[in-house]
Amino acid sequence: MTPAIAFPPRGEVSNFLSRSPAVAPSGVRSLSRARRVATPGLAPISATILTKNSEALLPQVLAALAWCDEVVILDTGSTDGTLALAAAFANVSLHQLSGPFPGFGRAHREAVALARNDWVLSVDSDEIVSPSLAAEIASLPLDPQTVYTIPFRNYYRGKHITTCGWSPDRHERLFNRTATNFCASEVHERVQTAGLAVADLQQPIAHYSYRSTEDFLRKLSAYSRLFAEQNVGKKPAGPAKAVSRSVWAFFKSYVLERGFLQGVEGLTISAYKSQVVFWKYLMLHEANCRASE
Numbered sequence: 085m086t087p088a089i090a091f092p093p094r095g096e097v098s099n100f101l102s103r104s105p106a107v108a109p110s111g112v113r114s115l116s117r118a119r120r121v122a123t124p125g126l127a128p129i130s131a132t133i134l135t136k137n138s139e140a141l142l143p144q145v146l147a148a149l150a151w152c153d154e155v156v157i158l159d160t161g162s163t164d165g166t167l168a169l170a171a172a173f174a175n176v177s178l179h180q181l182s183g184p185f186p187g188f189g190r191a192h193r194e195a196v197a198l199a200r201n202d203w204v205l206s207v208d209s210d211e212i213v214s215p216s217l218a219a220e221i222a223s224l225p226l227d228p229q230t231v232y233t234i235p236f237r238n239y240y241r242g243k244h245i246t247t248c249g250w251s252p253d254r255h256e257r258l259f260n261r262t263a264t265n266f267c268a269s270e271v272h273e274r275v276q277t278a279g280l281a282v283a284d285l286q287q288p289i290a291h292y293s294y295r296s297t298e299d300f301l302r303k304l305s306a307y308s309r310l311f312a313e314q315n316v317g318k319k320p321a322g323p324a325k326a327v328s329r330s331v332w333a334f335f336k337s338y339v340l341e342r343g344f345l346q347g348v349e350g351l352t353i354s355a356y357k358s359q360v361v362f363w364k365y366l367m368l369h370e371a372n373c374r375a376s377e
Contacts, residue, residue: 104235112158112194115167115178115179121185127162130199131207134191137163138209139368141292145171148213151222152205158195160185186340187270187310191305194263202228206257206266206275210292217287223257230281232258235288242350248343248353249336254284270314271307300356307360314366317375321368 085351105173105184105263134260136159146169150154155176170176179198185191189306198203203226217234224232236253238245256275259265264276294300315321343350346367 089273090350100304101329112198113180113288114182114198115171126151126202128201128243129203129205129228130154130201131205132156132158132192132195132199133207133209134158134160134188134195134207135162135166135170136160137162137164137166139169140295141210142166142169144212145207145209146170146176146371148215148218149205149207151218154193154200156198157368158191158198161193176335178212185271187268187314189273190268190271191271192266193268196220196265199261203258204259204261206259207289208291208293212290212292214288214290217289220287226258226260226282228260228263228281230273231256231264231277233284234258235283235284235286237288238291238293239354239359240293243346243349245346245353246351248338248339248357249349250353256282257289258285287321294353294356297352300352304356304363305361308364308367311364312371314347315368316371319368321365322365323338325368326362326365326369329365330358331360 129152131149131154133145133155135157138145139162146155150173152175155173157170157176159170159178159180161181167178167180170178177200178197179195181191181194186194192206195208205213205221221232226232233254234257236255238250238253252308258276259275264280267272281369294303299321334354334357338350338354343354
């Protein structure tokens, strides 16, 4: 189950310095600006989050970032209560993407550009920063020429998954934007580390990416489409590759990465990973065919 976190009191939209919507030069509509939150002894950090229909976990995610000077939310088209929930937190700067979704890498770069601080902690809308990680970051003499990786504890249906290639799991998430930024990839985006030092933090982020089979199916379609868009004309694909790669993906996850040890959850995750591979290569094949007509 998602750990219980005490939420901060919900304020009014008047907590923000600016309530008037404005169109940013990047094509982003700014809805509100955060009040500055000072943490003595800590370099001011802006957390950045991309959201879309993220109301399920957003209160916990934002409550866990109350120590950040600012939380930049770039919403990419929510139709649920995401915006109202975000507006209740005084350290949130709220923005909406006003054009088509540019892919995850470019969207993250947009969010980084909107931050008022150079130190950036990138968090997804289903990731909860642990109090121990917040304390670890606060204790660091942050080096602008270093990118910091964070260990992830990944959950499916409330169960900590330690197999299927989901553990150990680390991601580059804390960095100084004067030295680096996200790459521009449509999917599998990451912070660029070439020419920089990389340091491993020890305390985790809890990641609740998939709460049900429905989440798998929804993300399968989105990721497959973005993969095809990113690789059309660059990578060969066909039905035979889709089948062979998907069979290998299942075997690797379920057998080699010991998914069979985690019961139904391990089987479901392995089947999902196989299906993502199958559909992304089939969609890429179709995109390549259309491009060559």
